[in-house]
Amino acid sequence: MRKTIQLSKWLLAAVLLMLTASGCGPRSQKMAALLSRKEKAIQVIDKIKSEKQLGLVEYEIEKIVKAKEEGRKVFILKSKKEILCSCKAYLKAGIDLSGFNPMTDMAIDPDETMITLTLPAPTLLSLNIPIDEVEILYEKTKYSNGFTLTDLNEILRQGEAQINASVPDLGILEDAKQNARLFFEPLFKRLGFTSVQVEFKENQKV
Numbered sequence: 001m002r003k004t005i006q007l008s009k010w011l012l013a014a015v016l017l018m019l020t021a022s023g024c025g026p027r028s029q030k031m032a033a034l035l036s037r038k039e040k041a042i043q044v045i046d047k048i049k050s051e052k053q054l055g056l057v058e059y060e061i062e063k064i065v066k067a068k069e070e071g072r073k074v075f076i077l078k079s080k081k082e083i084l085c086s087c088k089a090y091l092k093a094g095i096d097l098s099g100f101n102p103m104t105d106m107a108i109d110p111d112e113t114m115i116t117l118t119l120p121a122p123t124l125l126s127l128n129i130p131i132d133e134v135e136i137l138y139e140k141t142k143y144s145n146g147f148t149l150t151d152l153n154e155i156l157r158q159g160e161a162q163i164n165a166s167v168p169d170l171g172i173l174e175d176a177k178q179n180a181r182l183f184f185e186p187l188f189k190r191l192g193f194t195s196v197q198v199e200f201k202e203n204q205k206v
Helices: 008-022 026-035 037-049 149-170 172-190
Strands: 001-004 053-070 080-096 107-108 114-119 123-129 135-142 197-199
Touching: 001 123, 026 037, 026 053, 037 107, 037 172, 053 172, 080 149, 080 172, 114 172, 123 149, 149 172
Parallel strands: 114 197
Antiparallel strands: 001 053, 053 080, 080 123, 080 135, 107 114
16 A cells, blocks of 8 residues: 655645735735734635645555355356456545534634644545556456456446445544644644644544
């Protein structure tokens, strides 16, 4: 299994957001200075929420999928066929920001030095298994004309279901939590908060 961390895009977005919050010129800086840290934090969250989904980590994994007909019970294929495939799957996990409400999920102390964000739990945002990257390792056919595109699509659907079921064990959601902290903590410290706590709604901490 190979994983890549998708932070570069969001770090760039964070820089742009910080420039917006702090201002680029004397007039902008003067206007920004009139805002409280809480107001700045709400502005930043609103800008981030405009993205709808915050992608935080990507995985590339290889999945072996086996399909066959056994006795009278047909699992996938409708004739005497067996196939063993190697599939590449591309997963992206992150946070669905539509479930975040700054008024209830963001707590700031009276001195505006400490901020706590309670984010929605990370979820799998996308799962893609390209059919052109499927490698057939073994196939056996009997009384049939071989495998059809429909057969392969059914196999890929089975592989997708198996991957979805294994997501909690892959570590991708835990990595998304870590990357959420890497994203939000420096962003809000730049706004002037000395303590930034990032938690998640299912109360699971890494």
